[in-house]
Amino acid sequence: MTVKIGIMGYGNLGKGLEYAIMQNSDLELAAVFTRRDPKTVSIITQNVKVYHADDVFDFQDKIDVLILCTSSAYDLPKQTARYASAFNVVDSFDTHAKIPEHFKAVDIAAKNADKTAVIAAGWDPGMFSLNRLYAQAILPDGDSCTFWGKGISQGHSDAIRHIANVKDARQYTIPKEEALKQVRSGSFENLGIRQKHLRECFVVIDETKLCDDEKSVDILKNEIEHKIKSMPDYFDKYDTKVHFISEEDLIKKHSGMPHGGFVFHCGTTGKNRENRHIIEYSLKLDSNPEFTASILAAYARAAYRLNKDGVSGAKTVFDIAPAYIINKTGEELRSTIL
Amino acid sequence: MTVKIGIMGYGNLGKGLEYAIMQNSDLELAAVFTRRDPKTVSIITQNVKVYHADDVFDFQDKIDVLILCTSSAYDLPKQTARYASAFNVVDSFDTHAKIPEHFKAVDIAAKNADKTAVIAAGWDPGMFSLNRLYAQAILPDGDSCTFWGKGISQGHSDAIRHIANVKDARQYTIPKEEALKQVRSGSFENLGIRQKHLRECFVVIDETKLCDDEKSVDILKNEIEHKIKSMPDYFDKYDTKVHFISEEDLIKKHSGMPHGGFVFHCGTTGKNRENRHIIEYSLKLDSNPEFTASILAAYARAAYRLNKDGVSGAKTVFDIAPAYIINKTGEELRSTIL
Structure with missing residues (x-):
């Protein structure tokens, strides 16, 4: 059948x-x-x-x-x-x-x-949601926390591409190692937007807009970098790294669609809630x-x-x-x- | 309701x-x-x-x-x-x-x-089984692998307690770091029983059986250690560490019932199965x-x-x-x- x-x-x-x-x-x-x-x-x-x-x-x-x-x-x-x-x-x-x-x-x-x-x-939604549900059902006295990445965010990559003089771009969402370490130790405190994820951008400048003058190129790069980092919601609340690379390198090194992430849940049990349990689910995907x-x-x-x-x-x-x-x-x- | x-x-x-x-x-x-x-x-x-x-x-x-x-x-x-x-x-x-x-x-x-x-x-069975099922359903072209610990194995602790001159004992099942690292990198090969887990035993000798003579004590310890390490199925197929400690220390340091473990699944997708995906689920439990x-x-x-x-x-x-x-x-x- x-x-x-x-x-x-x-x-x-x-x-x-x-x-x-x-x-x-x-x-x-x-x-x-x-x-x-x-x-x-x-x-x-x-x-x-x-x-x-x-x-x-x-x-x-x-x-x-x-x-x-x-x-x-x-x-x-x-x-x-x-x-x-x-x-x-x-x-x-x-x-x-x-x-x-x-x-x-x-x-x-x-x-x-x-x-x-x-x-x-x-x-x-999907596998991460299931893990949030199972964990919260088992340990109702607890906190859940989801991280995304390392992976390509299509929405953020598109947002960069819309900036003037940008020919192409890829943006990686990256969970911060310190935050993962903190959560694995059972502490979910003070994890704001900036603390959880880093945004790394690879940008190709439209070559037809480039003059030979190095100073003008630097000015253009600074301008683009500033526009990215100050973009409301997309980047302004995050630590953002911007790299300018050639179109050849972008195609060669950043054409894949990797992604992944982590779902954590930390809950307590016991007469005085003295015992702590940490549930972690993670995905490392070559192709989202x-x-x-x-x-x-x-x-x-x-x-x-x-x-x-x-x-x-x-x-x-x-x-x-x-x-x-x-x-x-x-x-x-x-x-x-x- | x-x-x-x-x-x-x-x-x-x-x-x-x-x-x-x-x-x-x-x-x-x-x-x-x-x-x-x-x-x-x-x-x-x-x-x-x-x-x-x-x-x-x-x-x-x-x-x-x-x-x-x-x-x-x-x-x-x-x-x-x-x-x-x-x-x-x-x-x-x-x-x-x-x-x-x-x-x-x-x-x-x-x-x-x-x-x-x-x-x-x-x-x-339970949460680990669910994770094996979800992973295998999604990535049928793949391998699953389960690790247990670090945690107390009641069965193995009991087995040690049945050895002559042993008053009390606790056995920890511990996943080997090298094996976890290997699996996280997507390779499930050559992971036999000995490669996956380590067994660590904390043993209290029945003091009434001890004489003052240091040499006799050493002979007794060697005898018990040998009996543990050669126990069929329970220990003989594993790397096993044996520590002799006082009853006081056993109660103080090894009375908890921690446990946990890991379920890994690594599967491939794509036209030529060129993309690899790793799913990891883990539990760190203060109280099993x-x-x-x-x-x-x-x-x-x-x-x-x-x-x-x-x-x-x-x-x-x-x-x-x-x-x-x-x-x-x-x-x-x-x-x-x-």
Whole structure:
């Protein structure tokens, strides 16, 4: 029995999903949908075709779960509910503040269609959220703390690219070692924004704007650096390092999409709360989109199984028993992993 | 709405559970049961009584969930199924190899009585198992590896105590730093038993057996050390350190029950599996029984809710959606933790 998967959107996330499906023997890629001209999109799975996104509703009988790999910020707020009215769907919607309204809209659409829609299934929200929940449920008298990185922040990189005379840029969010050390020792105090993370930027100046005069170049660099460091919310509350490098070096050394982070929870137990317990969960990811895609694949399995069990509506990782996401029976799980 | 809890067994785990219940506003201690004379057992919760274990079946209307804090090795194999025929129950059965048969026996009893029985809810099995499952579901092309410690192994401490002329002993299981470092770098190769853990023993010699002659004392110490290090399975496959200390020092420095450990999973993704991802989960616990008890308390909440939802039979942490174990609504979880 295989679960037939449709991929909506074939960017980094969609590609990662195609690879993830290849690693799961019970998942099968049925079709890829794109808003581009399908002829211009080539995929690696043999005998599977690329279709235009507009044609997806013709595939209701051919797809068990449609996984949405479009933009979380711009597409999912409208798309997930729309597709949940015809398909079991999974998305990695990641705007934390807007999850409640997204959940509501998707829940109504999915319930009306007897479909199962898993939303916000990535690593944060997602795996990090699960670790926060388990830790807080077990040790309610405690504090949680999340760090992100070392990894590329797409939003911050984009913000730098919008500065005049900047050709390209990458921004790494980096947890501060002192803060990690402090938290590992059980102290969560005085950890403000500046104390937790460092921002490191690699910037390529638009060469056509450069004159030969070294002094002018220095002035331009100072100007850009100042603009970055004073950018409200994005950088002004952080310690920020700026490096100017060549376009060649940016491509060579900073083209990957690594990411990761840490979830800590420190709680106390005992008659007088004298015993302390520290829970740490961490991810070190070579490829943020491929890891996220792997989570989407596992939760597509869950969406399919839940729907077969008669469960419909919007679900998050909190609502789904772990056994639903893995390709093993209960007996296998109890005798091998438990 | 509070969940009325009965505690069966009032040793370290039962005491830890009493503290845990005090930290959860939706849980309420209803009664404690012991095989000792109830008059000899005093608890700290006011207005709650201690009863003899034999009287527990009179409490079917007064208890929502009975949590079993008796011996995992000697009591639970018989007790859990027996009590599941009358109560929703939670246990921390931890003999990995016997979980499948324990599950089956408890499942039959609980289903016949329309009760919900959560078994093997601790940290290993339990939280560690969950982390193995989530990691393997997401990154099926990968390896998992579990380390235990630094912490007291009750079984190994007992084994040393059974050696002639040993009055008391504590054994710490310690993950080897080199092995942790290797695994964190993504290499799981050549990690045999000896490579992963170190065993450190603190031994008190029975003073009545000591003569004043220093040479005889040294011979005795050598003899005991040899007996420890050559003990089949317990020590012979490990690097083992033995320290002889005074009874006073053992009590002063080694009376706690710390434990912990690490679950690692390293998996690859990508077209040619060129991207590597490392997931690490770790626990540093001041009190093994109190942390385990805190998990039991959270899963008691789940057992109660599942039973209200009409779900009966044996369940493990794999079968229970995370939202069931925490004292928050779905809306709260989505807006605060997700």
